[in-house]
Amino acid sequence: MNQVGLVGRLTKDPVLRHLSGNRVQTNFTLAINRNYKNSRGEVDADFILCAVWGRLAEHIVKYCGKGSLIGTNGRIQSRSFINEASTKVFITEVVVEDVRFYHLKPRDSDEAIVPPKPPDGQEGLKDFVLPEEVQLPVV
DSSP states (O other), X not given: OOOEEEEEEESSOOOOEEEGGGEEEEEEEEEEEEEEEXXXXXXXXXXXXXXXXXXXXXXXXXXXXXXXXXXXXXXXXXXXXXXXTSOEEEEEEEEEEEEEEEEBOOTTXXXXXXXXXXXXXXXXXXXXXXXXXXXXXXX
């Protein structure tokens, strides 16, 4: 089984790439805080490379900017290529197949887009806090 779920913040504004055959793609890096503090009392983060294809890539580029909090589901993929210095480079990335938008920040702006709060129909879950989801078109 090859399945990954991540929640983190985009480290920069994603950019849409137009490829042959009317295909579109974007790459971004998710910064994910660790659950503990290091010896200096700071929270470390992991930076995970992600790749997205098609309409999902278009939606991410349209709605997400640097600092947006998103959740992703996908699979890990490894690949390699030869760079300009004739060195073989290996890359491991998450190919995103599903995304949830929790706290969006517009591109090139510090103003956050916070989704509306749902009605109080979940009384028993007051201690369980997750960011809310923005309703977007199904892709």
